[in-house]
Structures are given as structure tokens and as C-alpha cells.
Amino acid sequence: MKGPVRITDPLLDVLEVLLEAFRENRQPHGWAIMKAVGRSGPTVYGVLDRLEDAGWVTSQWEQQHPQDNKPRRRFYQLTPSGTTEATGLLARRRPTNPGRSQHQRRPDWGLGAVWRGMQAGGVR
Template sequence: MRLTIPVVKVLSALLAEPDAPRYGLDLMRLTGLPSGTLYPVLHRLQAAGWLAADWEEIDPVAAGRPARRYYRLTGEGIRAARLALAELRALAPAERPREGGAGPAGAPAW
């Protein structure tokens, strides 16, 4: 899996609570990514076996909204994501992917 800024943001958001299922809008809010960036990342993670996706079982009429597709990391995804992010953190700052400057209060830019 190629660790781009969007992939790192999605993996970090999912690893914050690995057992919590997340839906698209929730992930967009957590990562700051637009849907046109988020959903291709989710698709790649799912194709790699790192992510499982299931539709919510609700009656859209009764709920007053469409069913959500929930995403969660698989066991393999949790292990692989933790390893990949740890390796990324171990890189020298100049080797890390950059998005446009440092993050707030010493936070990484990714």
C-alpha cells in the first residue's frame, strides 16, 4: 500500500478507534478530505484487504435518511496500518510525505 497523505489520514482516523465502524461523512469530518479523495482511498484499502465495508440495515423511510456504508479495519488492516504508520514516523522528517507545512503545535503535517 502506497502511503500518500490521504491514506495516512484515513488510516490514522480508523486506528484512533479500530473497533468503531465509520461511515463516509464521519471519515470526511475526521480527515478533512473531500469525498472525491476519500472514497478512492477507501476502495484501495478494501481491495488490499485492510478494510471491511458493510451496509447498515435500516429502513431508510423510517430513519429519514439513506442507509450508511460502514467501514472498519480488518485484523490484517490494523496490523498493517500500525506497522506502516510506525515505519513512516521512523523516517527522517525530510523523507515523510508533505501536504503543505507543519501541523498545529508540533503535530506531524500528515
Template sequence: MGAYLRATPALLDVVAVLRDTWPGETWGLAVCEASGRPTGTVYPLLERLERHGLLSSRWEADDVARRGPRRRLYRLTGTGTAWAGSKLNGRRQG
């Protein structure tokens, strides 16, 4: 991770949702709903986390047995999980 990521309240809310689903995957709109943050906040944060190697994503398979467009699924990486733990522990203390 080359650049510093500022741990804003919105970022910490998103990371908490992702950590709570780890090692599973979740999609962006579910992160929005669980964090209480709007899509215009969540999706740029997801992209930033992925760019820094803290998050990985993949497109849902085409043959999913549900209606609607494919979802992009997100998951914290091992590094992201450790980073999330340190940031969220600091959040509880301060």
C-alpha cells in the same frame, strides 16, 4: 494483499482515522470530516483498502432510528490494523 499500496499522506490520514475508531465502525463522510480530506479522495481510498483486504464494509441496517439514507460502515481488518500500525509508526519517525 497482492499489490503494493503507496502510503501517500492522504492514505495515511484516512488510515489514522480508521485506526482510531477500531474495533468500531465509521462511515465515509465521518472519515472525510475527521481526516480533513474531500470525498473525492477518501472514497477511492476506502475502496482500494477494501480491495486489498485491509478494510471491510457493510451497509447499515434499514431499521436505524435516524433520518436519511443508509450508511456504508467501514472497519479495519486484523491485517489492516497491523498494516496501519506499521505505516503510521513509520510516519511519526520520518
């Protein structure tokens, strides 16, 4: 399997969020990933595109957003081989703090907080 062309901090941040989602048996959508890592949309969606091209991630569009007049969301998940590759890459690149981003995230925007906000009827 080919890997992402460039290994960057944003890529590692997104992989950490996707691994957290995998462990929690969830499929985050792009906006939730963007908020969890605290990076801009173009950065996060560029990483997700590279991961999908490399075969590490798959995505699917929801049929309809649960709230009226909202656009459909695209949900992402690691493939089995992507999970293995991401785990190894993060162990090599972030060995002192596996599973936690080195990027300065907003403390209230972890992936769990984003999902809890969505379930409560909206995100801050």
C-alpha cells in the same frame, strides 16, 4: 497480503482515523471519516476503496438510517491484518507523531467530535 498501490498523505490520514476507531471499538461511516480527516469525499472514498481492495478494510451497509428520509450509511473497519499493516506503516511514515494526522484538520472535527455530534442528533 498485498498493500495499497500508493502510499499518500490522504491514505495515512484515513488509516489514522480507522486505527483510532479500532482502539475505541467503533466502526465509522464514510462521511464521518471524511470529516475527521478534513479531506474531500472523492479523496476519502478512493482511499477506502483501495484499502478494501488490498484486504485491509471491510465494510458493510446499515439496514436503515436511524433518521427518516436519510440514505443508508456504509461502515468501515480494519481487518486484523489491516490493523497490523496500518500500525507498521504509520510507525514508519509518521514516526514523530504516531496516531495523529499531519494533515491540517479542523480542530472541532476529530472522529470523537463527529460521533458525539451524531449521537446528539446531528452533526454541525
